[in-house]
Amino acid sequence: MSDTRNDGDGLDRHVCERCGDAYPSARLLTLHRGARHPDDLTADEVEAYREAYYDEERELKSFRIRALGVLVLLYFGFLILFILFAS
């Protein structure tokens, strides 16, 4: 489905056959094809896309928890600052 060659930067180029975009990893190419050309995928590729997608879901979940932490900190931090300094 995709050809893989090295472009001399030490990074593999995983090129999308359909639109020519290149990605540094097979996982990113899978995600690209799943998001951009969903009708082109074979059953195996759909499976691979699902897997990569849910893999990323885990990463996103941990990011969301951290982001929520920062938001809570910001909110209470500013609440305290306003109580102390605003008049």
Place this chain on the structure above:
Amino acid sequence: MNRTTTLRRFGVSLLFASLVSLLAAPVAASNGAVGLAGASQDNLAVPQWLYLATGGATVGASALLASFVTDRRFIEQVHSWRASVALDDVVRRGLGIVGSALGLALLGFIVYLGVTGPQTPTLNFAIIVTFAGLRAGYTMFTYLVGDTWRAVNPWRTVATVLPNGFVEYPHKLGRWPAVAGILALVWVETAAGVTRQPNLLAVAVAGYSVLTLLGALLVGPEDWFDCADPVSVFLRFYGRVAPIRWNDEDGLSVRLPGMRLVTDDEVTDLADVAVAVVLVWELTFSGFVTTEQGAAAITAVVEAGLPALVVYGVLYLGGFAAFLGLYVLAGHLTVRRIETFETPRALAVRFAPSLLAIAVGYHLAHYFGFFVSLSPMLAGALSSPLSPPANPVVLTLPAWFGALNVVFVLLGHLLAVWVAHSQAYDTFPSRMQAIRSQLPFVVVMIFYTIVSLWLVALPTASPPFL
């Protein structure tokens, strides 16, 4: 009545309404705010550093909140929502003719009355229409409603009927000539006294007309007004934020405000990034030199022995270079943070359209109050160009409206955060990458927010030595 007729009728009345509001905009918008900062500082019961930090944190927090939205389909739905209204050919041509006639008449009156009219700025048609009308009101109309300049532009009207296009426009220059032109026009506006002396303004407009016509005839109006003419490029970039666009194939197309910035790949190279940056920078610069603190800083440097024009010039061009450099730097940092073959420059180009949303917020903060308080004057000038009223009316706006400027700055940034978010999802296949790619750009936006919130809260002064 069938559906097409209803739609067409709706289209005609919508267009008519927007033309009317173009002429009558002052009346429609006169429940507004104060101009140029001024009154707001005394209202702030919080210390300045806390006010600035809160503004910066608002932008940062909204970027974090946006990062919770990871559903590609939802994001795409928001920025690709559209409605279009077919327009009759006859109506379209008619409106085009009306627009051209208006443009030519305004240009003629500005030059003629600038020279022959009363030489008091508040009484002179040229000054009122150029600054309250075009610089403030028409620019607002362009980004809040739609860009009509193509039809109105008097120089295009003239250039298209004359023989033109003797030389090919050097396309490798991109829009850099327009960047230089916008910088030059803002410089003339700040330093040459055209805002105070009507006859000088008339001469400047006449000179600009000659240059523009020469350019447009030489390379042809299409390329000239697309790439080189500062006024056209300025309005066209602002017009990209607008919900309505006039289109040859499907009449009027309506989108959510700012969402064309995501889908229409109209920013294509570094020159286009520079145009977007210059729109943000010129407002920041004029904001700075018209505050007491800015004036004091410039006075201090000049008294240390440097010529005033050099100080202004270095500040003006140096600040522009710094703003542009920061944006390109954000591109470099992004490339280092994630695995991608995108180049730093390509990313700066990708994220540049969000700057236009920021520029819109700044423009409103700088000009909305100004426009509203001068709107009776503008209406008077437009309704009877040849007989100026003896006592021009200026609306006095309540001081608490100063808070509105803060709201405008923040709203512009919030829209920019969403545009950048959508843009990131369009660019990167991985959602995690989309989130991480935005961080450097969000940091730059927080910096811009803090600078301009600081500026809108400072008391105003007139720039020294000019």
